[in-house]
Amino acid sequence: MPSVSAVPPSPPSSRDLVVAALRTAGCVFAEDEAELILTTARTPAEAAEMVERRAAGLPLEHVVGWAEFRGLRIAVAPGVFVPRRRTEFLVEQALERAARTGVVVDLCCGSGAVGAALAAALGPVELHAADIDPTAVRCARGNIAAVGGQAHQGDLFEALPPTLRGRVGILAANVPYVPSDEIGLLPQEARDHEPLVALDGGTDGLDVLRRVAAEAPRWLAPGGSVLMETSRRQAPTAVAALERHGLETRLGVSQELYAHVVTGVRP
Template structure:
């Protein structure tokens, strides 16, 4: 993206001038981005500062400090994976499979968006979120505090309280699933501004999923489900991995969101 010096020197504060600055910088959804910036900034000077950061190439969500996810405003921070709209499909599949879940775990939680959305939809639930990254844990704590969620730091299930074994109704595990040699093909915003640990899924992208699948049956309640996001070509293998670990698995796809989710249910 060009620097803000390519934009007329008057500070962009009106909607039209913000849209023009963003469009000049190459932002495809300039109108939508302008609305988010103007809804966040409190003064014209702050608007100009936010536009400058966006024009310099910082992801919009990090510019404004939040991302919308299933109608919630989820706080995000530098170094934390930004929730994607396609992951709303994982939440929808979880609610469809276990509408009465009382215990929810958001594993590899990042910002905690999935857990917060599930708790908001289900009402009174016991919510636990976990991530290996300290920055993600700090961010998630702020996002799930309002629904009484607890956030733990550690490597997958090692982070969780042992008392959860056999009690989890929904285990949302939005694990990294990009094959290691394809990370360089990701959009620049992801490569430059999101943590490598939240992207890299190993040689075929399914290494972390395999670890989750091996342990999930011990943590799920009878009838409980684990849900993972994959790519289109990974979905059949993901189904096989879950089934090899004793779960009944099915894939689901949202063409609208370009989202692929595999659900495994404990018999």
């Protein structure tokens, strides 16, 4: 009988190699991340560099340069807070209040994802985004330029044009709300590669939220709403902070996204 030669195993594909490298680095969703890197990279060398940066611990969004948010591709520069999927619930809550909104403000805007998503859903609006971090402001400016949005740098309301006082229909503020002594419990990606100012909310996590609650009534139009993301544990205190300044409140909860959004409406 003729001898049968063993068929040599096929060499691993580039995808297999990327998956293996990411899995070795501890990436739980190595297959999905490999697909994203390989479809984003323009050359094999760029893909290899992306894998190396991801294996070193950089957030995937910083590696590929963008994050998906409500179906939009939002550019995310290194050092900028990465928009979370749970924050899509903040946008949904805002849209429920936005039937006649002409002016939208994205405060503590980071990449500008919330403002971009609101403008995409609402159509033509006057959109302003603001952040204290100049890197975030540059990133947001690029993300909201297509919808005619303006980005401003400064500390909360100090960054906004005074002409917006009393005119804002939707004030979405994705404020930092992690208590200071819990920052060390965050995933390493956040601790090492996102700005502390976008994470640290002070002793109980609500320092910035209280500042926004105190100033918001002066900027909202009659019937306008301020919306802020918080945690389940902090929600009752956050609601009380809004009520203290004469706002009518509601608490929205998404069990699916584990998201809590407090809304205050100017009567």
